[in-house]
Amino acid sequence: QVQLVQSGAEVKKPGASVKVSCKASGYTFTDYAIQWVRQAPGQRLEWMGWINTGNGNTKYSEKVQGRVTITRDTSASTAYMELSSLRSEDTAMFYCARGGQQWLPDYWGQGTLVTVSS
Amino acid sequence: QSVLTQPPSASGTPGQRVTISCSGSSSNIGINNVNWYQQLPGTAPKLLIYTNNQRPSGVPDRFSGSKSGTSASLAISGLQSEDESDYYCAAWDDSLNGPVFGGGTKLTVL
Numbered sequence: 001q002v003q004l005v006q007s008g009a010e011v012k013k014p015g016a017s018v019k020v021s022c023k024a025s026g027y028t029f030t031d032y033a034i035q036w037v038r039q040a041p042g043q044r045l046e047w048m049g050w051i052n053t054g055n056g057n058t059k060y061s062e063k064v065q066g067r068v069t070i071t072r073d074t075s076a077s078t079a080y081m082e083l084s085s086l087r088s089e090d091t092a093m094f095y096c097a098r099g100g101q102q103w104l105p106d107y108w109g110q111g112t113l114v115t116v117s118s
Numbered sequence: 119q120s121v122l123t124q125p126p127s128a129s130g131t132p133g134q135r136v137t138i139s140c141s142g143s144s145s146n147i148g149i150n151n152v153n154w155y156q157q158l159p160g161t162a163p164k165l166l167i168y169t170n171n172q173r174p175s176g177v178p179d180r181f182s183g184s185k186s187g188t189s190a191s192l193a194i195s196g197l198q199s200e201d202e203s204d205y206y207c208a209a210w211d212d213s214l215n216g217p218v219f220g221g222g223t224k225l226t227v228l
Contacts, residue, residue: 035217045163045206045219059215095162101169102210104153104217108162
């Protein structure tokens, strides 16, 4: 069965960076894109970016462009999302999701809570 | 960033039918498919409806979706207490070249 397993919760200070991993199993990793979505406490789901796991191409939302980098390791069937220059408003649950039909998320990881606090 | 518009809340009694709307634009729902997700408290979203009206395996047929123009709807018939959850719509946005999400609708079963 399709599974996406993310790395554990992180606590970071303002200005630091965080890197979250997302290990996929149960399907051919390079056949589907990976989307990264975050959800601040009590807020809507917000798309951050995607990676074409086949060729490594990426696209980021304007809101985080310049601070986010999404990469993948095909040998490990794992995608990564790194967010730099963290600020308190980046405190959120970060999800990876497989891009299914029309690249919309179908299967989701369990989420990684990133807390930014001095 | 483009977003989709949902009512913040909806409610119904057990056995009733409720609908949740999702309004978009010509760059997203108007030309692309819509997914719906259910998010129980403290958990990741779960795919409920894909490609406007298709149910993944395991999703009860009490859940149905539709799309017309730049709007979509999720209908839940035979409402049950376990349906109390947050529901989100999503569609690909060609201007953004990424997905956009609704603000979520909190469904309360009275």
